[in-house]
Amino acid sequence: MTAELPYLAPPRTSADGPGDRERGPDRYSEGMFSHAIDGERQRLTLLESLLDRHTRRRLTALGAGPGTEVLEVGGGGGSVARWLAGRGARVTVTDLDTRFLDGLKDLGVRVLRHDLSADDFPPESFDLVHTRYVVIHQASPDRAVARLVRWLRPGGVLVVEEPASFSVMESPHPAYRKVMRDFRAHLERSLGSDTGWARTLPEPLRRAGLAGVGLDARIQMIHGGGAEALWWRMNLERSRAGMVAHGAVCHEDFEAAYEELASPGFHDLALTVMTAWGRRPG
Numbered sequence: 149m150t151a152e153l154p155y156l157a158p159p160r161t162s163a164d165g166p167g168d169r170e171r172g173p174d175r176y177s178e179g180m181f182s183h184a185i186d187g188e189r190q191r192l193t194l195l196e197s198l199l200d201r202h203t204r205r206r207l208t209a210l211g212a213g214p215g216t217e218v219l220e221v222g223g224g225g226g227s228v229a230r231w232l233a234g235r236g237a238r239v240t241v242t243d244l245d246t247r248f249l250d251g252l253k254d255l256g257v258r259v260l261r262h263d264l265s266a267d268d269f270p271p272e273s274f275d276l277v278h279t280r281y282v283v284i285h286q287a288s289p290d291r292a293v294a295r296l297v298r299w300l301r302p303g304g305v306l307v308v309e310e311p312a313s314f315s316v317m318e319s320p321h322p323a324y325r326k327v328m329r330d331f332r333a334h335l336e337r338s339l340g341s342d343t344g345w346a347r348t349l350p351e352p353l354r355r356a357g358l359a360g361v362g363l364d365a366r367i368q369m370i371h372g373g374g375a376e377a378l379w380w381r382m383n384l385e386r387s388r389a390g391m392v393a394h395g396a397v398c399h400e401d402f403e404a405a406y407e408e409l410a411s412p413g414f415h416d417l418a419l420t421v422m423t424a425w426g427r428r429p430g
Contacts, residue, residue: 180383198379301430
């Protein structure tokens, strides 16, 4: 029988250090990715369908399995935590809003409302820490990585998956290219996201003290009318008002982009998923 891991929630401060961007957790959890938005569960399910196969392959290669003490940070819809629990891992899953995760408790998963930038775990609590599409939205991604590393036991592994948008920026499809370029800027304006950080991987893990650091990168393909195209339309539509208000794009640009995304003849690149991993020495 394993002892219950303590969970530490220190007083929240804004003193994240020089150079950190202004971004409170409410700008994410109550903004365009709020779990309270109609259709958010569908959006997360689509994302899981696009990313989970690769995530499972990487976690398996790095030793996720029976008896492994795992922390899943930013669990979203819960598919990775559910899969890990099914492999016999002892799983703790966190999110700013756990409404889509609470059902996992029946599988023995520990579910916590937890803010990566402010809430803590004791050092050396986990054998494996995984996070996906979370770190770039932190006020200081490098500081977030350092926190994740601190929660690893000696010999434990950190896996970070984050999107890079360079593969979208030169699309030959004009409407898609225009709205996607401004969507990247919109993330920076509205959430304070660091949309260029993923391209620095895997060096942040090495700087945080990890060894055996590795990286793979894969470009997501987008086809007209497919799951990726629908996922992007959902992201764009809930950002539309703010983007149009800023003035770089107009409603006609969105309608033209949606027409492209729905066309059977549309084939292009979407985000590049950068997956980095490393092991804590000891």
